Amino acid sequence: MHTQRISEMIEQKRDLFISVSDNIWSFAETRFEEYQSAELLAQTLESEGFQVERGVGGIKTAFIGSFGSGGPIVAILGEFDALSGMSQKKGQAVQEPEVPGGNGHGCGHNLLGTASLAAAVAVKQYMEENNLKGTVRYYGCPGEEGGSGKAFMARAGLFDDVDFALCWHPMGYNSIMAIESLANYQVYFKFRGKSSHAAASPHLGRSALDAVELMNVGVNYLREHIIPEARVHYAVTNTGGLSPNVVQAYAEALYLVRAPKVDQVQEIYERVCKIAQGAALMTETEVEIVFDKACSNVVQNKVMEQVMYRNFQELGVPVHDEEELKLAKEVRATLTEQELNTSEKEFPDGPDVDMVTWLNPYNGETSPLNGSTDVGDVSWIAPTAQCTTACFVNGSTLHSWQWVSLGGTSLGHKGMLHAGKVLASTAVDMLNNPELIEQAKAELQQRLGGKPYKCPIPEGVQPSVKK
Numbered sequence: 001m002h003t004q005r006i007s008e009m010i011e012q013k014r015d016l017f018i019s020v021s022d023n024i025w026s027f028a029e030t031r032f033e034e035y036q037s038a039e040l041l042a043q044t045l046e047s048e049g050f051q052v053e054r055g056v057g058g059i060k061t062a063f064i065g066s067f068g069s070g071g072p073i074v075a076i077l078g079e080f081d082a083l084s085g086m087s088q089k090k091g092q093a094v095q096e097p098e099v100p101g102g103n104g105h106g107c108g109h110n111l112l113g114t115a116s117l118a119a120a121v122a123v124k125q126y127m128e129e130n131n132l133k134g135t136v137r138y139y140g141c142p143g144e145e146g147g148s149g150k151a152f153m154a155r156a157g158l159f160d161d162v163d164f165a166l167c168w169h170p171m172g173y174n175s176i177m178a179i180e181s182l183a184n185y186q187v188y189f190k191f192r193g194k195s196s197h198a199a200a201s202p203h204l205g206r207s208a209l210d211a212v213e214l215m216n217v218g219v220n221y222l223r224e225h226i227i228p229e230a231r232v233h234y235a236v237t238n239t240g241g242l243s244p245n246v247v248q249a250y251a252e253a254l255y256l257v258r259a260p261k262v263d264q265v266q267e268i269y270e271r272v273c274k275i276a277q278g279a280a281l282m283t284e285t286e287v288e289i290v291f292d293k294a295c296s297n298v299v300q301n302k303v304m305e306q307v308m309y310r311n312f313q314e315l316g317v318p319v320h321d322e323e324e325l326k327l328a329k330e331v332r333a334t335l336t337e338q339e340l341n342t343s344e345k346e347f348p349d350g351p352d353v354d355m356v357t358w359l360n361p362y363n364g365e366t367s368p369l370n371g372s373t374d375v376g377d378v379s380w381i382a383p384t385a386q387c388t389t390a391c392f393v394n395g396s397t398l399h400s401w402q403w404v405s406l407g408g409t410s411l412g413h414k415g416m417l418h419a420g421k422v423l424a425s426t427a428v429d430m431l432n433n434p435e436l437i438e439q440a441k442a443e444l445q446q447r448l449g450g451k452p453y454k455c456p457i458p459e460g461v462q463p464s465v466k467k
C-alpha cells in the first residue's frame, strides 16, 4: 500500500522537517522578504537531491525544486510568509510577544511550506523506488499574505506545463478543502493636494485627506449596490501627517475588492475608481491609481478531491498524546464564546473536543471560502486539490496568537507531517493512474468552459514588499 510506505518515508525524516518548520517559524519573514526561509527550503531540497532554480519569475524569494524528467508533472505548492505584528511566544496559553512589534506565523505558513516540502521529498523517493516516470516540483511561493505571489508566478508562465497541483492549509480540523474562494484586486488610491496653514489660509489648501475620507464615504454607499457576496475593505495607508494645523497635501488608501469571480471584481473596481475620481473632483486634488496585486478564485476539482479523500481516509488523522491535549485544553480555554461556537463537531450533537479526532466527511459539495488565496491562479491552469489538517485547537481562528503559539509545537508538527503524507500519497496515486490525471484535466476544462486563464495582475505591476 503506497500510503503506508509514504508514511514511513516522512516519519524517517521527521526531525529534518520539524527543524525546517521551526526555523521558518523563528525567521517569521513577511511577504517577498522571506530570504532566510526560502533559502532554507531551497537548500533542504538540494540536499534531498532536487535541482533548484532560485529567483524564478523575477521574484527574489520564489524558487522551484525539481526532480525527474518529462511528464506527468506534479506541482506541490509551498508558502512560508509570516504576518507583521503577530509575534508570539511558542507553546504557551498566554498572549505574549516573543519580539514586541515583531512578525509571527499567524497563518501557519511555516507548517504549510514544510509539509509541502516533505511531500515533494517523499514523492521523489517513491518515484525512485518504483521507477515511476514523471517530474515532481516543489514551488516555493512567497508573499501569499496580501501579495498573491502565485499569481505573479502564474503570469510568468511558471505553471504552464504542470499536469496537476496540490496544496493544503493548516487549520483546526481535518478536511478536503472543497472550496471556492473570492477573487480580489488590491489597489492604492493616492491623492495629491496642496498644503497650507489650516487656520491662517485654509482656502489656499486642498486636502488630500478630505479626498480619502470622501472616497471611503462614497464606497460605503456603493456597498449597498453590489452583489452581496462581494467584499470591499480599505486601509488608510497614509493620512497625510500628524499635524491637524497643516492641510494634508498627500494621503492614500489601499483598497481590497473581492467577489466570487474576477469579472465581478473588475466591475466593482471600475465603480470604486469612479468614486475616487469623484472625490478628487470634489476636493480639487489629483488621484493616482496604482495597482498592487490580484488573485483569481479557486476552481475546485472533484476528481482530485476524491483521490485525496481516499488517501486521507487510509492515512487516518493525527492522534495526540496527553501532554499535547493538556496544552490544547489550556489554549482553547483562551477562546471567546463566539470563537468556541465555530468549533467542529463530529456529529450534530457530538461532544465538544479541544483537538478534533476525525476527518470531516467529503461529499463533493462546495463550501465557499470567505477569503482569498492565490492558489486560485494555479487552479485555473492545472487541476488542483487541497486539504486541511488539524494543527490548532478546535474553534481557533486564522491570524490569531493561538496559531502562532501552537505552530511551533508538536501539535503543529503532527498536523504538518500528516499533511505531507496526504499530499504525497495523493500525488503518487495520480501518478500511478494516468487516467485520473486525464479526468481531472477534463473536469477543469469543463469548469472553465473554454475560458483560458488570464492573470488578473496587469503587465508591468511588480510584487511589492509594503506591509
Ligand SMILES: Nc1ccc(C(=O)N[C@@H](CCC(=O)O)C(=O)O)cc1
Pocket: 144, 145, 146, 147, 148, 169, 184, 186, 295, 370, 371, 372, 373, 374, 398
Ligand atoms: N485556506 C485559506 C487560504 C487563505 C486564507 C486567507 O486569509 N487569505 C487572505 C489573502 C489575502 C489576499 O489575497 O491578499 C485573505 O483572504 O485575506 C484563508 C484560508
